[in-house]
Amino acid sequence: MTDPVAPVAAARTPGAVRRPVVRAALPADAESIVRLRSAYVLSKPMDEEWILRCTEELTPRLARVGDTRAFVIDSEDGSIDACALGLIHPVLPLPAYPKGLAARVHVVATRPDVRRRGYARAVVSALLDHLRTEQVTLFELHASEEAAPLYRELGFAGSPALMRMTATATATQMTVPGVQPGNAADTPSPTLEQYAETVPKATLWGCLYFTDEDDRPLQVHSVYSPAYPWQLVGGTTDLGEHPWQTAVRECGEEIGITPAGPPRLLATVFSPPGGGWPCPTIGCVFDGGRLTAAQIRAITLNPEEHDEVRVLPLAGWKELMPPGDFARLSAVEEARRTGVTAYIDSWGWGNG
Incomplete structure (x- = not known):
C-alpha cells in the first residue's frame, strides 16, 4: 500500500494568502x-x-x-x-x-x-x-x-435517472442467520450490519518461505521490530487482497523477487490479540521455493524495512529468534519437508 504523502514546504510571503500544503x-x-x-x-x-x-x-x-x-x-x-x-x-x-x-x-x-x-x-x-x-x-x-x-x-457526473434514498436501521431490519425472528412484542431482530458487529474480526497476512539449494531457511532482518528481528518475506494484507496476492506483492517490495506460483500453502498461523494489536491475526505461509546462490546475492532489500538477508541451517536460527518464532519456523520447515500443511495457533504476542 502506498505510504502517506509527506507535506511539501510552501514559500511564505508576508501578507500573501497561504498556499495549501x-x-x-x-x-x-x-x-x-x-x-x-x-x-x-x-x-x-x-x-x-x-x-x-x-x-x-x-x-x-x-x-x-x-x-x-x-x-x-x-x-x-x-x-x-x-x-x-x-x-x-x-x-x-x-x-x-x-x-x-x-x-x-x-x-x-x-x-x-x-x-x-x-x-x-x-x-x-x-x-x-x-x-x-x-x-x-x-x-x-x-x-x-x-x-x-x-x-x-473533477470528473463526476450526476444521473437524472437515479434518486438518493436513505433509510435508518429501524426501517431495514432483517432476519440474520442463526437468529430466530420474534413477534411484535419481542426485541427487534438485528440488521446484518448489527450482527456483523458481534462476530470476530481478524487481520490477514501472507508470507513466503524461501530456502537456498541446500534447504537452509532464508530470512530478512527487520529495522523496526527489535522484539521479532528475523522474519519471513511478507506482510499484512491490503484492502481487497487475497493472502497469496499479499505474499507476491510484499516479496517484490521487500527483496525484489516476484514468485510465479501457483501457490502452495505450507502453514496457517492464528494469533490472538496482543502486543497492542486489538484483533486476532490469521496468516498464510506459502512455499517460495529454492533460490540459487546467484539469486540470493542479487536480492535488493528495501532499507526502510530490512537491512540484511541471511541463510542458515535451521538449528542456526534458534539463538537469533524468540522461542515462538523459532517454533513457527520449524513447523514451516517440517511442512515443506513432509508435504503436510501445518496449523499453528501457539504463537502469540509476548512469546514470539
Missing part, C-alpha cells in the same frame, strides 16, 4: 476530522459523546491497513483547515472498475474563514489521485448544489 491524514488526525465534519458538514453538530465515539471508530480506519483515506490541510494554529475523507468498499467488478474497488467521498469540509482559496479542490484532488494508486477506479459522493460545479470539474 496537502498531506495524508494519520490516525492522530481522527478527532480533528470528526470535529470539522460535525461543525461544517452535518445539519446538526454532534455532542461530545458522539465526537468521542466517531473518533474511536475513525482512528484505526485511518491506519495503513484500514479502509479509510483522508487528506488534510493544516491550520497555522495546529488544527485542520480542510479535509477530504473517502471510504473504500468492495463492489462487483465491471470493465470500468476491474478490481471491484469503490470509494465514497464521505466528508469534504473547509473552515469558513479559509474558503475560496482552493482548499477543497486541493484535498479532494489529492484523495482521488491517491485512491487511484490503490486501484480504486469508481468514486461516489453526494454533492450539494454549491459544491456540484467543483465535482463536475
Whole structure:
C-alpha cells in the first residue's frame, strides 16, 4: 500500500494568502476530522459523546491497513483547515472498475474563514489521485448544489435517472442467520450490519518461505521490530487482497523477487490479540521455493524495512529468534519437508 504523502514546504510571503500544503491524514488526525465534519458538514453538530465515539471508530480506519483515506490541510494554529475523507468498499467488478474497488467521498469540509482559496479542490484532488494508486477506479459522493460545479470539474457526473434514498436501521431490519425472528412484542431482530458487529474480526497476512539449494531457511532482518528481528518475506494484507496476492506483492517490495506460483500453502498461523494489536491475526505461509546462490546475492532489500538477508541451517536460527518464532519456523520447515500443511495457533504476542 502506498505510504502517506509527506507535506511539501510552501514559500511564505508576508501578507500573501497561504498556499495549501496537502498531506495524508494519520490516525492522530481522527478527532480533528470528526470535529470539522460535525461543525461544517452535518445539519446538526454532534455532542461530545458522539465526537468521542466517531473518533474511536475513525482512528484505526485511518491506519495503513484500514479502509479509510483522508487528506488534510493544516491550520497555522495546529488544527485542520480542510479535509477530504473517502471510504473504500468492495463492489462487483465491471470493465470500468476491474478490481471491484469503490470509494465514497464521505466528508469534504473547509473552515469558513479559509474558503475560496482552493482548499477543497486541493484535498479532494489529492484523495482521488491517491485512491487511484490503490486501484480504486469508481468514486461516489453526494454533492450539494454549491459544491456540484467543483465535482463536475473533477470528473463526476450526476444521473437524472437515479434518486438518493436513505433509510435508518429501524426501517431495514432483517432476519440474520442463526437468529430466530420474534413477534411484535419481542426485541427487534438485528440488521446484518448489527450482527456483523458481534462476530470476530481478524487481520490477514501472507508470507513466503524461501530456502537456498541446500534447504537452509532464508530470512530478512527487520529495522523496526527489535522484539521479532528475523522474519519471513511478507506482510499484512491490503484492502481487497487475497493472502497469496499479499505474499507476491510484499516479496517484490521487500527483496525484489516476484514468485510465479501457483501457490502452495505450507502453514496457517492464528494469533490472538496482543502486543497492542486489538484483533486476532490469521496468516498464510506459502512455499517460495529454492533460490540459487546467484539469486540470493542479487536480492535488493528495501532499507526502510530490512537491512540484511541471511541463510542458515535451521538449528542456526534458534539463538537469533524468540522461542515462538523459532517454533513457527520449524513447523514451516517440517511442512515443506513432509508435504503436510501445518496449523499453528501457539504463537502469540509476548512469546514470539
